[in-house]
Structures are given as C-alpha cells and as structure tokens.
Amino acid sequence: MTMKEFLANIAAKNPNQPEFMQAVTEVVESIWPAYDSNPIYKEAKVLERIIEPERVLMFRVPWVKDNGEVQINRGFRVEFNSAIGPYKGGLRFHPSVNLSILKFLGFEQVFKNSLTTLPMGGGKGGSNFDPKGKSDNEVMRFCQSFMTELQRHIGANTDVPAGDIGVGGREIGYMFGQYKRLRNEFVGVLTGKALNWGGSLIRPEATGYGQVYFANEMMKTKNIEWAGKTCVVSGAGNVAQYCTQKVNYYGGKVISLCDSSGSIVDEDGIDAEKLAYVMHLKNVKRGRISEYVEEYPDAKYYAGKSVWDLVGKEIPKVDIALPSATQNEINEDHAKALVAAGCKVVSEGANMPTVPAGVEVFLAAKILYGPGKAANAGGVATSGLEMSQNSLRLSWTREEVDERLHNIMIAIHDQCVKYGTDGDFVNYVNGANIAGFIKVADSMIDQGIV
Numbered sequence: 001m002t003m004k005e006f007l008a009n010i011a012a013k014n015p016n017q018p019e020f021m022q023a024v025t026e027v028v029e030s031i032w033p034a035y036d037s038n039p040i041y042k043e044a045k046v047l048e049r050i051i052e053p054e055r056v057l058m059f060r061v062p063w064v065k066d067n068g069e070v071q072i073n074r075g076f077r078v079e080f081n082s083a084i085g086p087y088k089g090g091l092r093f094h095p096s097v098n099l100s101i102l103k104f105l106g107f108e109q110v111f112k113n114s115l116t117t118l119p120m121g122g123g124k125g126g127s128n129f130d131p132k133g134k135s136d137n138e139v140m141r142f143c144q145s146f147m148t149e150l151q152r153h154i155g156a157n158t159d160v161p162a163g164d165i166g167v168g169g170r171e172i173g174y175m176f177g178q179y180k181r182l183r184n185e186f187v188g189v190l191t192g193k194a195l196n197w198g199g200s201l202i203r204p205e206a207t208g209y210g211q212v213y214f215a216n217e218m219m220k221t222k223n224i225e226w227a228g229k230t231c232v233v234s235g236a237g238n239v240a241q242y243c244t245q246k247v248n249y250y251g252g253k254v255i256s257l258c259d260s261s262g263s264i265v266d267e268d269g270i271d272a273e274k275l276a277y278v279m280h281l282k283n284v285k286r287g288r289i290s291e292y293v294e295e296y297p298d299a300k301y302y303a304g305k306s307v308w309d310l311v312g313k314e315i316p317k318v319d320i321a322l323p324s325a326t327q328n329e330i331n332e333d334h335a336k337a338l339v340a341a342g343c344k345v346v347s348e349g350a351n352m353p354t355v356p357a358g359v360e361v362f363l364a365a366k367i368l369y370g371p372g373k374a375a376n377a378g379g380v381a382t383s384g385l386e387m388s389q390n391s392l393r394l395s396w397t398r399e400e401v402d403e404r405l406h407n408i409m410i411a412i413h414d415q416c417v418k419y420g421t422d423g424d425f426v427n428y429v430n431g432a433n434i435a436g437f438i439k440v441a442d443s444m445i446d447q448g449i450v
Contacts, residue, residue: 026429059075086157088121114439312341
C-alpha cells in the first residue's frame, strides 16, 4: 500500500474531521519511510492502530444558569494511546470544541508525551462550554456536572487530565473537588492544581517557558543571540504571558499580544511592568487586550486583526515568531510574510498553530522551525512532574522543577536533531514525529495486538 492509499483509507474512516486528518497527514508523511521499511511495524499494523483511538467518550453535560435556565453542553474525552503510560492531556472548554479537534489534539499528544521521556500516554477532552461571561457559580455548576460523568473514566493510573484553553486553576479546582466528593479519595487525578492541594511550582509557566527553552536550543545551533531581537507573540493567555516573561529574561523584545478581539503592538517592548498589567488584566479582571492601550497609549490596537495579519505592514520586521494562541492561526500568506520580514526562528507554543502550507514555507526557507508537539511539550512535561510529586507525596522547589523542565526541553531538542538532521539542515517536524513514533510503536509491539 502506498502512503497516498493509506491516507485515503484513513480519510474515508474519518469523514468531516479536517483538523484530525491534518494532524494525521503531517505525522504519516514524516514517519512513512521509517514505517514502510520496518516489516515488524507493517505486519502488526502499528500505524493503523496508533491512528485509531483506544476509546472515545461523549456525554451530555446539563447545568443551570444563575437565572434558573437549564443548559446542555456536550462533553468529550478521547483516550488515544496508553502504550507508554496512563492517558495524559488537557481539557478544553471552548465553543469550537468538537470531535475532530479533540482527536487531532489527542493524536498530537501521543507523540508529544513520548518526546518528553516521561511515562505518559496521550489523550484529550473538553466541552463546547464557553466560560467567558459566566459567573463563578455557573462555571462551578458546569464543572461539577462535567466531572460527575468524567470521573467514571479517569484515575491516577488510568487517565490524568489537565487544563487547556478555557480551563485554568478555577476550573481544575471545581473539577477536582467534585471528583474527590464522588470517589472519596485524594489522588493526583488532575494536574494544574493549586499549590496548597497537590499542584507543582512552575506548572502555570511551563508551556511558555519550555517554548522559549526550545527556541533557545535551536538558536544555539546557528549562534543566534536573543539580545536586540524583535519577537512577535500571539495570544494573551497563560502560554503567551510566560513566553513573554522568559523572552524578557533572555534579553529579547516582545512587541505584540492578541486575543480574539484584536491585537496590540508596542514598539517599546512589553517589559516586566507591562506584562504584570497584562497578567492582572487577563487573569484577574478577565478583560480584553484592547484595554492595554488605555494604560499604555503609545501602543496601538488593531481590532479584529491577528498579530500575523500585521506582519510586513504594521510590523515590518520580525526576528523570532512565537505563536501561542490556537490551532491554524498562521496561514500560508502569514508564513510568507514572516519569512519576508526577516524571521529566522519560529517556536510554537500553541498546538498546530501553522497550517500545512505555512509549514512548507518555513521548511523551504530553512528557518529554525520548532513544531508544537516538540516546542510546547513543556506544559505536559511539567504535568508529568506534578504526577511524580503527587505519587511521592513530595513538593519540589521552583528551582528543581524549572531545572527538570529545562533538561526535558534540551532532551526533546536532541531527539529532534537525531532523527531530523538532513545534511546541514534540521527538519524538526520530521525529527519530532519520528522520535515520538518509534518509542510508542516499539512499546505497542512489545505488548502484543491490543
């Protein structure tokens, strides 16, 4: 069977799931030579089995608004692959959530978790519930209803969810409380918990920090320094905030942030003081990024525009791009504009933020391109470290966790270089996919046809 025929078969089995097929196509194209040349993999149909989730759960989530109106949302959990450990992956609460998006995220999570060197399988879940504009009591009632069903299917040694878009410390707390109430046990069944009750230091910072650590490792291979570099960051949530913080630490200058309403550009740079304002605005006030220009009038706000829409126009020069918002935020034209603006480094903090045609633009230009499954693995890696601390009933210091995170990102980079080097160019997409695949595939072979 050719690769084209293989992908056609998968597409026929998964109609109307474009995000999932996008992720599958990228991985299959990367690992096909390694798969096709290994008769053991082919005989056991390892790739076909990896692409099929082990379990897909879908359930209704009824809850009541403050005004007494009954609401019904749809809940999901995709338990994708447990060959190397319990299912591990976030929960996303957003109106866009559907099965295709969660299967894409779960599939990516399998390889991302494999790269971390930690014993974690891959999964993903969530709901089409939108926390925006809801009161704390409404969010609590939804989370309790959601967990009432989900608790039947998860556990510290089975499936350990975490946060994702729309699921932060508040939501994790409400879900953990309901799990504990129903199961009468205090175990590390969720990660991203508060420090007082089993959380890990550095967990909120982990994805953004890891994204910058990975960029730093790529930059070392070309002797590129952070000092004086113009960095474009998208998003304004957890990942973007701590990505910006770590870029500032290294000496780079972040000039942009955005949310679903629009983008801000601050040519003077978003320094520590300005970042503290953004954190309060987004994490406490739950406001919009447009309010930034009211506090700092020298900055400019562009309503309805993503950061990437501004590249080559309002943002004429970019050295380093750090997409940290959501999937498919960078299209082919955006990618071409970034290359034309002088971008030499792209490190993805979001999951699959660049469309396939955009990835091809980056690879053809031979820039340093770190795909999400490698560059943003710091979040789930630190979730794994939280699991370890819960199992040991210990809490490591901030310095210990940060050092472990940094070393994991270096190890991920090394794996990408090992499997992705082609002459004097490192294809980090191929490297990440092949390294992640081989570990999972070999584990599945060892465990038989299950």
